[in-house]
Amino acid sequence: MRIKIENLNQVYKNGNHALKDLNLEIPDGMFGLLGPNGAGKSSLMRILVTLMKPSSGKITMDGLDLFKNRKEIRSMLGYLPQDFRFFASLKTSEFLDYAARLAGMKRSKQRNEAVDKMLEEVGLFEVRDRKANKLSGGMKRRLGIAQALINDPKLIIVDEPTTGLDPEERIRFRNLLSTVSAKDATIILSTHIVGDISSTCENMALLNQGQLAFTGSPEDLIKKAEGNVWQIKATEKEYLEINDKYPVISTVPADYGWEIQVVAEDIDGYYGEKIAPNLEHAYVHFMENSLNQWTQG
Ligand SMILES: Nc1ncnc2c1ncn2[C@@H]1O[C@H](COP(=O)(O)OP(=O)(O)OP(=O)(O)O)[C@@H](O)[C@H]1O
Ligand SMILES: [Mg+2]
Incomplete structure (x- = not known):
């Protein structure tokens, strides 16, 4: 999925100007969004997943206007928010089933299959009966990515997915995303950890104080x-x-x-x-x- 962002501005009610005249094109594959705290990464992502309407600007995805085709685009999206929380009362597998329902998978047989396959893929099958909020930090992150991937999305947006992971979990996580992006999906990954970008992303953007400081490949930046x-x-x-x-x-x-x-x-x-x-x-x-x-x- 190709994304085109034109003259995007986000001004919050309190006057914070989080995105300033942003123009950016995001091609297929793995795209890294890099920038320090407060750069505007999460704001941009919330707009892209239609959770927030920007103050001004235009966004198209494969030529479709994001704000006019909200429902259609939403069904193709997977999103892992920065501050992802679980429903405490659900087991790991139940939580994933719930996410699949939200994503519009109506038939329970299809849903069960998808849930089991995803639990295997992210290495949570053994703990499927454990309450989601009793998982370790790394496991929670994996469950987070699993719920974002459950409906086979064309566009996956993950906000700081590797924060708090140990090096091994971090590598696992990156590899998981790489295999997904190989299935012709677009993945946008935000981070302030430079190493996350260099090892996986073909293209990237650098945001600073709501403005675009660079876009291109990591090699170009170097x-x-x-x-x-x-x-x-x-x-x-x-x-x-x-x-x-x-x-x-x-x-x-x-x-x-x-x-x-x-x-x-x-x-x-x-x-x-x-x-x-x-x-x-x-x-x-x-x-x-x-x-x-x-x-x-
Ligand atoms: N709901 C909000 N209301 C007002 N200002 C906000 C709101 N959310 C974010 N901001 C401000 O917008 C700017 C960009 O914030 P944003 O969360 O998008 O940055 P970020 O790049 O994701 O930062 P981090 O790396 O810390 O997650 C910051 O100045 C922030 O204080
Ligand atoms: Mg953020």
Whole structure:
């Protein structure tokens, strides 16, 4: 499913301008939405799943106007909200059955099959009779994704799905989403964890204070940071100065003091060399620059 967002604005009742003239195209496949706290990721997602009407703007999905074809588009959607909660009284399998009903699966035989298959896929079959609110954090997240996938959606929107997961669960989660996106669905994944994007998403957008700071592939983003990352050998005293001047990405103790990585165009005479950027460096580079642009413009 291809999504086109034009001149989107979201102003909340209290005056918070969460999205500012956003123009963005989201192609098929796995799409990463990256940005710091308050960037507008959840606001955008709530609009895309038709839970909230934006202040202004236009959105089409495969050419269909989102606001004129709300019902039709909703039946093709799966959504995992950032603050997903369960109904305490339901067992894991009952909860999933309930989600399937909500998604419009009317026949109980079809529903039972779908529920069992999904429990297997997310590794919750063994705990299907346990109350949903008694599951571990990682299991709850998996149940969350299961309810979003139960109706075989064409568009899946997951808001910060890996928060609080241990590294193994996180990898599992990413792989699960990758297999789903291979079934020609579009997945939009929001995160402020750079590593979640680099390992799975072909395309991405970087949001900052409600504005689009970048869109393209993660590789494009990295390319744009080339020449702006330095590894510096610093004494104790220099380290304090450098820390005031530039964004420091990493610090490793060395016999002369510290070996540090910074994002900067130039390092005014400190002893160091340019190194190849990774996505984390590129992220910092872009956030710094987009903020500078706005404050100067
Ligand atoms: N219901 C609301 N009423 C008023 N302001 C809101 C509301 N929801 C969000 N905002 C504001 O809109 C801006 C964007 O918030 P949003 O939750 O979309 O960001 P986010 O990128 O999802 O952040 P996070 O990474 O912390 O989840 C913030 O300034 C936030 O305070
Ligand atoms: Mg959010």
